[in-house]
Amino acid sequence: MAKARVAVLISGAGTNMAALLYAAKAADCPYELVLVGSNDPDAPGLKIAEAEGIATWGLLHKGMNRDAFDALVDAQLRAAGAEFVALAGYMRILSDEFVARWANRMINIHPSLLPLYKGLNTHQQAIEAGDKFGGCSVHVVTPGVDEGPVLAQTPVAILPDDTVETLARRVQFAEHQLYPATLAAFVARERSPDYLRDRVRELAMALPEADEVVSHGMPCFGIVKGKKFAYFTEDHHGDGKIALLVKISGGEEQAMLIELDEDRYYRPAYFGDGWVGIRLDLGDTDWDAIGEWLRKSWLAIAPKKLAGLMGVADEF
Ligand code: GAR
Numbered sequence: 001m002a003k004a005r006v007a008v009l010i011s012g013a014g015t016n017m018a019a020l021l022y023a024a025k026a027a028d029c030p031y032e033l034v035l036v037g038s039n040d041p042d043a044p045g046l047k048i049a050e051a052e053g054i055a056t057w058g059l060l061h062k063g064m065n066r067d068a069f070d071a072l073v074d075a076q077l078r079a080a081g082a083e084f085v086a087l088a089g090y091m092r093i094l095s096d097e098f099v100a101r102w103a104n105r106m107i108n109i110h111p112s113l114l115p116l117y118k119g120l121n122t123h124q125q126a127i128e129a130g131d132k133f134g135g136c137s138v139h140v141v142t143p144g145v146d147e148g149p150v151l152a153q154t155p156v157a158i159l160p161d162d163t164v165e166t167l168a169r170r171v172q173f174a175e176h177q178l179y180p181a182t183l184a185a186f187v188a189r190e191r192s193p194d195y196l197r198d199r200v201r202e203l204a205m206a207l208p209e210a211d212e213v214v215s216h217g218m219p220c221f222g223i224v225k226g227k228k229f230a231y232f233t234e235d236h237h238g239d240g241k242i243a244l245l246v247k248i249s250g251g252e253e254q255a256m257l258i259e260l261d262e263d264r265y266y267r268p269a270y271f272g273d274g275w276v277g278i279r280l281d282l283g284d285t286d287w288d289a290i291g292e293w294l295r296k297s298w299l300a301i302a303p304k305k306l307a308g309l310m311g312v313a314d315e316f
Helices: 015-023 044-051 066-079 096-101 122-128 164-189 193-205 251-260 287-301 304-315
Strands: 004-010 031-038 056-058 084-087 106-110 133-140 150-157 210-215 218-223 228-234 242-247 275-279
Touching: 004 015, 004 044, 004 066, 004 164, 015 031, 015 044, 015 164, 031 044, 031 066, 031 164, 044 056, 066 096, 084 164, 106 164, 122 133, 122 164, 133 164, 150 164, 193 210, 193 218, 193 228, 193 242, 193 287, 210 228, 218 287, 228 287, 242 287, 251 275, 287 304
Parallel strands: 004 031, 004 084, 031 056, 084 106
Antiparallel strands: 106 133, 133 150, 210 218, 218 228, 228 242, 242 275
């Protein structure tokens, strides 16, 4: 399977970037680095990446407004064909627009056990608080600084005579182990059947009176004692696809969708014109759109009274 294309953004030494880079040399690593970018063209980490034959890009952000600078970074990431972004000591607050463009595709490493000690001076705060453990966290990037769902953490014991420097050094060892492993799991999960099934289940079951049963070996979702509105298929009849089947208006819509994006949409065997298959294993699934497909499919089969309730809820 093709490796996921990752860009790394740094501001300084780039030791975490180096850890990601060396881990990517393993044949079974599910990602490769396609660009290392920085808001400081003299960041030492850029030299490490260059020496390893990775494309680099650096530009001083001073004097530019945040949106304009982030738009330039975004253009570089896209030109490099990046699918994911790993922030590794990138000490710049990102514009909301940039964060939105990379929603669920950008992660960050932070030297504390989040939610403790966001921002700077994390080790000092942990020592002063008398904590038994410092550590590091990798999290998905959302608009707030050092917020967003935590994917993985490593606690690092604080010794009685630790200084900020001695603790920081051990946390760095932990970071270099944690980040490559977490990035690998993060890029792989978008292709993992268990993860994809769980995401579909969460969205489908949030709809009113939804329930789940197994039909023809597939998890499927319907309205309690009513019709089905979605099927999750995994290698159905050996077709090699992981996909969601939802109801549509008919053959015309089906043909239109397939023409629009024939890699993503398909006519599901044995289901006829009233359904469309949406591939979930392409690595770039828009989960808001999947939520909307499920909602529309639910509405198509919901009894009038129940569908009316959804309409009322929508108005608020
Ligand atoms: C790392 O310790 C990372 O956790 C931290 O910057 C350091 C970068 O070191 N990041 C943050 O504090 C983000 N809030 P590196 O350049 O050697 O990888």
